[in-house]
Amino acid sequence: MSDDIPLATRTLSPSLKPRRRTPMLLLGGGAVVVVGTAAALLFPRPIARLVTPPPLAGLDARLSSDGRLLGHFPYAEANDSDLISIGHGMLMHHDAADALSRMRRAADADGVDLRVLSAFRSIALQKQIFFDVKSERNQSALERAQVSAPPGFSEHSTGFAVDLGDGRRPDTDLSQSFDQTRAFRWLQEHANRFHFALSFPEGNEQGVSYEPWHWRFEGSAEALKTFDAAQRYQR
Numbered sequence: 001m002s003d004d005i006p007l008a009t010r011t012l013s014p015s016l017k018p019r020r021r022t023p024m025l026l027l028g029g030g031a032v033v034v035v036g037t038a039a040a041l042l043f044p045r046p047i048a049r050l051v052t053p054p055p056l057a058g059l060d061a062r063l064s065s066d067g068r069l070l071g072h073f074p075y076a077e078a079n080d081s082d083l084i085s086i087g088h089g090m091l092m093h094h095d096a097a098d099a100l101s102r103m104r105r106a107a108d109a110d111g112v113d114l115r116v117l118s119a120f121r122s123i124a125l126q127k128q129i130f131f132d133v134k135s136e137r138n139q140s141a142l143e144r145a146q147v148s149a150p151p152g153f154s155e156h157s158t159g160f161a162v163d164l165g166d167g168r169r170p171d172t173d174l175s176q177s178f179d180q181t182r183a184f185r186w187l188q189e190h191a192n193r194f195h196f197a198l199s200f201p202e203g204n205e206q207g208v209s210y211e212p213w214h215w216r217f218e219g220s221a222e223a224l225k226t227f228d229a230a231q232r233y234q235r
């Protein structure tokens with residue numbers, strides 16, 4: 001089971017909101033310039049920056065040739081100005097928040113209570129969660145990375161990913177048994193209408209464990225660009 005962190009730690013407290021930006025660095029300056037220029041031509045709005053996450057002791061040597069760490073791709077953090085409140089202390093990219101809100105209303109009209117369990121998580125918060133949970137379970141960073149995204153490698157830091165639960169079946173929250181709920185079946189049937197896709201389906205080629213509760217928004221140019229590498233595993 002992954003991402004199974006206590007709910008209490010999942011909301012964003014203002015003190016955890018990072019003030020400092022990670023500098024843009026990836027695979028040598030030349031590549032960044034080329035990618036940046038092409039992206040600037042394609043996307044008039046600023047896109048999420050490409051970053052090399054801070055090295056984690058014992059993990060940095062495990063990066064695959066496409067930059068993955070045990071299946072997880074590196075992700076930059078959303079711009080503060082793109083994040084809006086979705087209630088309960090949670091934030092999300094405004095494009096995803098809008099689609100999520102429409103999706104929840106549609107589910108409600110069908111008698112399905114879609115609950116948001118977690119949305120945007122800053123890299124700083126992901127770091128705290130990753131290392132706290134790791135020490136609680138007495139796992140090595142490497143063991144933990146097999147079931148949870150290390151800081152700098154979580155889709156949640158983009159502001160486009162959300163963990164969903166069934167309000168009538170809280171016992172299945174963040175559990176693979178969520179796929180037995182009405183909410184999950186409804187999502188399977190309707191989520192793509194709202195441009196949400198399951199990031200880590202059962203047996204995914206990307207090599208991340210099955211997370212029926214974790215959905216990402218792919219309904220804007222910026223979101224598509226963000227998940228371009230990951231989507232190659234689902235084509």
Ligand SMILES: [Zn+2]
Binds near residue numbers: 003161163213
């Ligand atoms: Zn998640």
